[in-house]
Amino acid sequence: MKILVIGSGGREHALVWKLRQSPRVSAVYCAPGNAGTAExxxxxxLPISDHxxxxxxxxxxxxxxxxxxxxxxxxAGIVDHLGHAGLRVFGPTQSAARLESSKVFxxxxxxxxxxxxxxxxxxxxxxxxxxxxxxxxxxxVIKADGLALGKGxxxxxxxxxxxxxxxxxxxxxxxxxxxxxxxxxxxLSGQECSVHALVDGENYVLFPAAQDHKQIFxxxxxPNTGGMGTFSPPDxxxxxxxxxxxxxxxxxPFMEGIKKDGLHYKGLLxxxxxxxxxxxxxxxxxxxxxxxxxxxxxxxxKGDLVDWIEAAVAGRLDLVEADWDPRPACCVVMxxxxxxxxxxxxxxxxxxxxxEALGDVTVFHAGTHQEEGxxxxxxxxxxxxxxxxxxxxxxxxxxxxxxxxxxxEGATFRRDIGAKGL
Numbered sequence: 111m112k113i114l115v116i117g118s119g120g121r122e123h124a125l126v127w128k129l130r131q132s133p134r135v136s137a138v139y140c141a142p143g144n145a146g147t148a149e150x151x152x153x154x155x156l157p158i159s160d161h162x163x164x165x166x167x168x169x170x171x172x173x174x175x176x177x178x179x180x181x182x183x184x185x186a187g188i189v190d191h192l193g194h195a196g197l198r199v200f201g202p203t204q205s206a207a208r209l210e211s212s213k214v215f216x217x218x219x220x221x222x223x224x225x226x227x228x229x230x231x232x233x234x235x236x237x238x239x240x241x242x243x244x245x246x247x248x249x250x251v252i253k254a255d256g257l258a259l260g261k262g263x264x265x266x267x268x269x270x271x272x273x274x275x276x277x278x279x280x281x282x283x284x285x286x287x288x289x290x291x292x293x294x295x296x297x298l299s300g301q302e303c304s305v306h307a308l309v310d311g312e313n314y315v316l317f318p319a320a321q322d323h324k325q326i327f328x329x330x331x332x333p334n335t336g337g338m339g340t341f342s343p344p345d346x347x348x349x350x351x352x353x354x355x356x357x358x359x360x361x362x363p364f365m366e367g368i369k370k371d372g373l374h375y376k377g378l379l380x381x382x383x384x385x386x387x388x389x390x391x392x393x394x395x396x397x398x399x400x401x402x403x404x405x406x407x408x409x410x411x412k413g414d415l416v417d418w419i420e421a422a423v424a425g426r427l428d429l430v431e432a433d434w435d436p437r438p439a440c441c442v443v444m445x446x447x448x449x450x451x452x453x454x455x456x457x458x459x460x461x462x463x464x465x466e467a468l469g470d471v472t473v474f475h476a477g478t479h480q481e482e483g484x485x486x487x488x489x490x491x492x493x494x495x496x497x498x499x500x501x502x503x504x505x506x507x508x509x510x511x512x513x514x515x516x517x518x519e520g521a522t523f524r525r526d527i528g529a530k531g532l
Contacts, residue, residue, distance in 0.1 A: 111416070112137045114168055115151075116158050116188065117179030118144050120443075120476035120494040121401035125177055125415075126151045127472070128408040132416040139171065145485055146475025158183040161191040168197050175200065177419060178377075181257055184397055185211035189377075200419050202397050206373040209395040213255050213293045216395045223367035225360055226391040228384075230295030236280045239292055243272040249297040254279045256288030261334050261450055265297065300386040301347050301530065302393065304340070304403045305356060307379045308418055311368070313427040314361055314379070315418070318410065318434055319348040320403040321530060322382075326450060328526045335450045336491055339527035341440040341502060342406040346531060347385055355389050376422055405474045405494040406439035438502040440509040440528045442495045446477070447520025449490035455479075457487040457519040465512035470498045473512070487518055502531045 111134055115125050123146040130138045130150055141164060143153035156163045158180060168176060178188055178201040187204035201207075208215040214232045221227070232255070233239040243250060243266070252275040254262030262285045266272035272294075279289040302324075306317035320342035326332040360381060368375045380396035380403070399407075408415065412433040421430045446453035455477075462473045462485070474496060477489015495512045499505035506528035513523060 111135055111174035112139070112171055113416070114138075114154070114164075114171075114173045114176045115140045115147075115179060116164070116176065116183055118142050118147075119179065119401055120474045120491065121399050121404045122179040123147050123474045123476070124404045124408050124494075125179060125399065127474070128411065128415045129177070132414045134414070134416055139167075139173070141167070144475045144488070145478040145480045146473075148480065158188065159186065161188060164188075165192060165195045165197065168192070169195075174198065175416070175419065175423075177201075179398060181207075181210050181396065181398055185257060198423060200423055201377040203374045206368065206375040207397045209373075210397040211257055213253050213394065214291055217293060219367060219371070220392055223363045223370070225363050225367070226389065228295040228298050228391060228393070230293050232291055232293045234291045236276055239276045239280065239294060240273060242294055243269060243276070246294070247296070248272070251295050251297055252276060252279065253293045253295070254285045254288040255291035255293060256285070258285035258288045261285070261336070262288055263334050298384040298386050298391055298393070300384045303344055303348050303383050303385055304400055305348075305381055305383060306400065306403065306407060307361060308422045308427055309365070309375050309377060309379050310422045310425045310427040311374065311376050312365075312425060314365060315427050315430060315432060316353075316357065316361065317407055317432075318343045319353075320344065320400070320406055321347065322400065322403060323524055323527055326524075328524050333450055335445070337400070337402045337443060338445065338524045339440070339442045339494075340402050340406050341438060341505070341528040341531055342403070342410060343438065344531050352385060352390060356383070360390060360392060376425070401476075402441045402443055402494045405441040405496045409439050409472060409496060409498060410435045410437070435498070437498045437500060438505045438531075439496055439498045440502065440505040441474075442509045442513050442523055442527045443476075443491050444493045444495060444513060444516060444518075444521050444523045445491050446487050446489070447522050449522070453490055454520070455486070455488050456481065459485045459487060459492070459516065459518040461516040462493075464515040465495060468497070468508060468512055468515075471508060471512045472496050473516070492518065492521070502528055506532070
């Protein structure tokens with residue numbers, strides 16, 4: 111079978127890396143891919159928005175399965191377009207992907223189906239948003255309604271900060287059309303965690319949990335990013351009791367909700383959770399593999415990912431059994447200096463071979479490009495350095511030893527990834 115992965119980030123490199131390990135796969139393509147996917151697959155120079163070009167390519171190459179990575183591709187209806195062309199695609203439809211592409215839609219879905227989440231209001235008029243904040247208790251969380259590359263969330267500690275956030279999102283349009291509406295919600299205290307579940311419309315299979323680190327600086331300080339690192343499993347936080355509550359209070363109502371609402375959901379569901387004193391509450395729904403969570407989950411998956419994805423597409427996940435490596439994994443993201451603000455591209459990257467020579471280390475490319483024979487930076491998040499170990503402490507130490515062997519000008523990374531688990 112030939113497989114096409116859509117996207118160009120670290121998540122897509124991890125998907126390509128895992129899919130090509132299947133004995134059932136004869137070739138893997140990635141559109142448009144990055145320098146890392148080019149080493150283990152064939153990159154296809156087509157943007158994710160070129161649905162016609164992707165259909166033509168898939169037909170010409172007789173692609174047997176298409177795996178969609180990015181959220182914006184799902185929001186643009188790529189699964190609908192490719193599916194209508196007779197191609198087999200993994201991912202939810204455009205209508206179902208609104209659970210990620212619109213925080214207002216997701217909030218209303220959760221409230222309608224009794225899924226625990228923060229109390230909130232949503233507004234399309236900045237004046238109404240300001241008035242709501244004036245009557246609310248702080249801190250507040252202010253979110254752009256649409257997709258904002260993981261950066262459209264601002265925690266406002268004071269009324270002045272809330273006013274600034276609303277102005278940035280709705281007036282200055284810092285996140286473009288994502289700021290047409292805002293969701294303003296209560297601040298939930300606790301620790302965040304990520305869970306992934308394969309969904310086939312009738313059944314679901316829950317992955318082990320992971321814990322992401324979204325802020326740019328150590329100690330969860332500074333602005334949000336797309337994710338600066340993660341580890342799995344966060345056993346001290348996500349206990350067997352919490353897992354049971356995730357099943358009962360989140361996943362079961364979710365499955366019942368998509369049926370009642372007529373949402374055609376076959377793909378990956380990734381709820382971002384806050385583990386509060388009252389239990390798990392949903393911060394947001396994501397409708398695709400997480401980044402960088404995928405970079406620690408797939409190395410732990412011992413089974414064939416192709417079998418899992420095909421079962422989700424065919425509606426037979428009840429026949430699939432999970433098999434996971436018990437060893438922890440830790441991923442440290444190396445980013446360009448200045449990220450998540452402005453940064454310079456084209457910095458030469460060295461040391462990846464030395465890092466992977468440590469053993470149990472895989473370096474996943476995100477913002478990379480080959481330029482005149484040299485590997486150079488081409489994005490904000492550049493690499494995800496993943497290591498496994500007998501304990502989380504061993505995985506963390508190995509990941510940071512690998513990071514120390516990789517160099518590019520201005521490289522920045524958090525030095526506390528995994529510390530919460532220790």
